[in-house]
Amino acid sequence: MEYKFSFELRVRFSETDAQQIVHNSKYLTYFEIGRVEYLRHLGVPYQQFRDKGYDFVLVVSHVEYKSPAVFDQLLRLQVRVEWLKRSSFQFNYTLADATKDFIVAEGYTIHATVDRTTLKPCHFPEDLCALVEKFEERPLRINS
Amino acid sequence: MEYKFSFELRVRFSETDAQQIVHNSKYLTYFEIGRVEYLRHLGVPYQQFRDKGYDFVLVVSHVEYKSPAVFDQLLRLQVRVEWLKRSSFQFNYTLADATKDFIVAEGYTIHATVDRTTLKPCHFPEDLCALVEKFEERPLRINS
Amino acid sequence: MEYKFSFELRVRFSETDAQQIVHNSKYLTYFEIGRVEYLRHLGVPYQQFRDKGYDFVLVVSHVEYKSPAVFDQLLRLQVRVEWLKRSSFQFNYTLADATKDFIVAEGYTIHATVDRTTLKPCHFPEDLCALVEKFEERPLRINS
């Protein structure tokens, strides 16, 4: 399945470790930037989502490390919403070298939609569902 | 399956994020500390392992977030080796509140054993296999 | 001037960088742990301080790097309050190798005391002033 959104980011020195590669935990921060930029691209910045009284809670993260990234490497992160349930959803990610195109890492994260003040699960906002499905150009809603 | 090794760690302020909980990427650094302390407990510090010409490369990480940890919370991390293949192995982790015992997060990581200089896959050292199996008190080797 | 409080901490792999030493920014997180443990030692955990309606805001940080720390090194961090003004105070730190005693880094941080809700400057609580002076066994209050 193809991705309709991607952006570039460059490895920072502070993200490397003594193996002289990007530390394994940093891929989760790259994925997080991916979610933020994906939502901004759709015209719904994450902060606006929070201002409406919603928040996301991370439920599962999964990373497969393919080829270690190194300092100053230019990367391309592809991001898509994989599915939407009543009160949860999944993002998929593919991180690749931006110039030579080989894959650095792949992964996914599953999130619950919660009421920002009570932190109780709540329905994923219907208008955002429609917006995401329109952008991804395929049905995303599955039963839950 | 029970764990034979665990240790306590306390949430640092720098590990929290603006949701006022521990940032999702920090659990991978907790797991990493878990591997280091597990090996130290078995009498084979990670550095000694590297001095012998071996290194670990992370292949997969997986985290399930159950209950968010907060600043200054005392946590107990349980660590075990789940299986050993010819040149890869899996660690499992359960992170819990150290005083009230509820689960904060669970996860696993899969690693490849590589030659430290060539970074090519190599056999997991036999003496360490035996040491881990003895400590875990069960057979861990599976075909690969 | 001597220190009356210190504690040990061990360098984590995630704190190293591609120069194979502890990343320069991590010393500030060590200093922060130092403040938290200092206050706990005095019987006034940072959280309790916040629960009383106060908070600290960092105003200045200064680090002098003497000898790079490396993965798994056991360090000893010495911490003291250097002075107290009406609504600000300074912590000093000396980080040393825990076994061989050579200095790794020195530094200080200056903090403002603020009302936790308004974030406006407020007087440093008098009872905590007295507690710190008693612990440090010297006058700390200077005009502001």
Add this chain to the structure above:
Amino acid sequence: MEYKFSFELRVRFSETDAQQIVHNSKYLTYFEIGRVEYLRHLGVPYQQFRDKGYDFVLVVSHVEYKSPAVFDQLLRLQVRVEWLKRSSFQFNYTLADATKDFIVAEGYTIHATVDRTTLKPCHFPEDLCALVEKFEERPLRINS
């Protein structure tokens, strides 16, 4: 004194802490990105500098926190070389809100030039000295 180089960066969620502002240690990682981008702008990427057998060692860092940065804030980091000695040099930084222009933080870092393999102090490369002075349009060399 004015700055001749600046660039924009956006606050990542992983850089915030439970005070809901950017963690104090992250400014040092911003400054580090500043050094890397400054050198790239001058046509001497940091990696090329290392390939020539040189490396930088951080000696002092100093940050003055003026106004806390928050998640998703667009910042502008100004960077300049302040002076060059025989085997050390200083960078100055001003971090400001990119749209409203108020100052977020200021600081400086002092670095030693070392031979990459021996880590012994060595002379700052003369051709890079000249390049930096030409870019900054003022004499930078001071006695040491």
